[in-house]
Amino acid sequence: MTSDPVVPRVTVRQLLEVPRFRLRLVAGAEGLDRPIRWAHSTELLDPGPYLRGHEIVLTVGASLEGAGACAAFADSVKAGRGGAIGYGVGDVTDATPGELLRACDRLGLPLLEVPAEVPFIGFTEWFAERLASTRAERHDREETGRLLRMVQQGLASPEALRTRIDDAGLDPASLLVIAMDGTEDELPGVLGLDGDTALLVTNDAHAWSEPAGIGSPGPLEHLPLSVTESLAALEAARRGGGVVHASDLATFKALLGRLDPAQLAPFAEQIARPLGDYDSAHGTRLVETLRTFLDMGGAVGATSRALFLHPNTLRHRLGRIEALTGRDPLRFDDRVALAIAVWAAAQRGGSA
Structure with missing residues (x-):
């Protein structure tokens, strides 16, 4: 699996909360916020060279005989930038080896116990499902971003966005656009991506991450102006930091700042x-x-x-x-x- 900015990541803490896996943290609690983007199953004692980073490395411990082997395995996972180890009980041992627990605690590397009835392929399928969903969502956001640009440039009517606005439960009588650096956050509104810039059509002027530019509110037909204002405000926010509102643009200093x-x-x-x-x-x-x-x-x-x-x-x-x-x-x-x-x-x- 190659590195991909679209690949969604979860933390070890979030992975523990996935019901289908019924995982139990048995060591390395200080690494709960480490990111995980994929699953890799192996019985190699030295899996590090085959990792690309941020995997949960799954094993049943076939090669983990003794303290030295457990320590070498954990060290290799950490060196390969693996995010956690998942140990499947029931095949080789009925419990996670104590030597592996101690090695993971030493490294701050989370060690998760996987129940015998949970197949390792289920992890790969789960990550693949999330990846497909995320890529589809990103494609939709990019299409929305292109449509917002066309609306701004007068190449499309704001009415082209009405279905998206209705589906998001927004009030079409009081819409504004917030421009910010690209984000994968869940925000209240219709989110479009325009290159590295996120354009959010929303009713909530506080739904942003810094830096951000906030256009003025108005009805659906006001959207072209709100997009233009939000982009100009974002440029000012990138220079000075923080959040810039459309009203902040109509000042002498704001003009000079551009x-x-x-x-x-x-x-x-x-x-x-x-x-x-x-x-x-x-x-x-x-x-x-x-x-x-x-x-x-x-x-x-x-x-x-x-x-x-x-x-x-x-x-x-x-x-x-x-x-x-x-x-x-x-x-x-x-x-x-x-x-x-x-x-x-x-x-x-x-x-x-």
Whole structure:
């Protein structure tokens, strides 16, 4: 069995809860959270070279005679990245050998006792059934992801998703889309996969794993916009971490955050750098003055009070800023450029 990102894994703890196997943990309890993806039956004393990792290695102990053999077998399973050992009682011995118990406890390798009436092939069949089900489910999610992209691009009507939405028990009057990094989690809604991105159509704005972008809610026909918003919000969340909502996108900082460094570089170099260099050379406080002026919404009186300056002194500093940058802080368009420069310089770790 080759490694496959679609192969579903369970933990040893979860495998113990499968009713059909009636397994009993007899050693290696500290490894209960080790993942298991497949079953491998063997009577070889050294099965490690034949493992691909995360198997439950099943044996009836035909080659496990004595403490040395038990220790070598357990060591080989651990070296081959096996997840656990399943010992079938009733064929060679009526109980799991004590030497094997002690070896598995030493390694922290779970040892499960398999009842005599449970055939080893049942494990392989169970994992194969889960694999087939998971692959079918993933295919359906990929189809849903492609359909959501087509809806976003106007190539398909949102009505194409109505059956899926109804089957999921969602309220079509208030749907939103959550974009997140690909997930295999069970989430409340219709889950589509678009490459490495999961797109969840849901009524629950809290059904996400970080980072995530959350589109705005609305009726079925609102879905194209919600998909677009969720993807843009996810990009912002990937840069800054956490969760970004559609409402967070309509801000000045969010807009700047979507620009790449090359687009911001002229503001940092042409505006922020001359101010920082001037302050360093002359001991002035033009950068601080500009930041405060911007925070105060371009109000001379409020800025003067915040900096404990006479308004004429502030106007003199603003004039110096204009002379150095070519942007008049009292003009709205220029003030926007100055604000971008301050933000860009802060992102680059500059003096502005």
